[in-house]
Amino acid sequence: MIAYLSGELLEKGPDYVVLLAGDVGYRVQTTAPHGPLWVHAITGETGTRLYGFQTQPERDRFVELLGVDGVGPKTAMAIGMTPLTSAALCAVRGVGKKTAEKIVEALCA
Numbered sequence: 001m002i003a004y005l006s007g008e009l010l011e012k013g014p015d016y017v018v019l020l021a022g023d024v025g026y027r028v029q030t031t032a033p034h035g036p037l038w039v040h041a042i043t044g045e046t047g048t049r050l051y052g053f054q055t056q057p058e059r060d061r062f063v064e065l066l067g068v069d070g071v072g073p074k075t076a077m078a079i080g081m082t083p084l085t086s087a088a089l090c091a092v093r094g095v096g097k098k099t100a101e102k103i104v105e106a107l108c109a
Helices: 056-066 073-079 086-090 097-108
Strands: 008-012 016-021 024-030 037-044 047-053
Touching (some): 037 056, 056 073
16 A cells, blocks of 8 residues: 655646656645655545645544544545534534534544
8 A cells, every 4th residue: 555655746736736756646635735745545436546645643634534434535634634623623614513523522532
């Protein structure tokens, strides 16, 4: 599994980068603007998607959030390092009161 990428920035979009590492260009969904990335790969029916983060704690939080029922990659990316309080989480697009409570219960228990 890919855990870390560092390379030349080939392309930058609003929610992704393409990094050239060796002779391979990796498209990584990220909120990080550029540079080396801690990566988490998710393989599904449509292929493998890479999600990138500036730090290991950000990546670890993302992985923890994916373990909460009702939280997918898009929501986990939006939550990022938001404080784990119901009020703060409800301010994140796509997170309602029930999901916020599940997150707080799962990650703060």
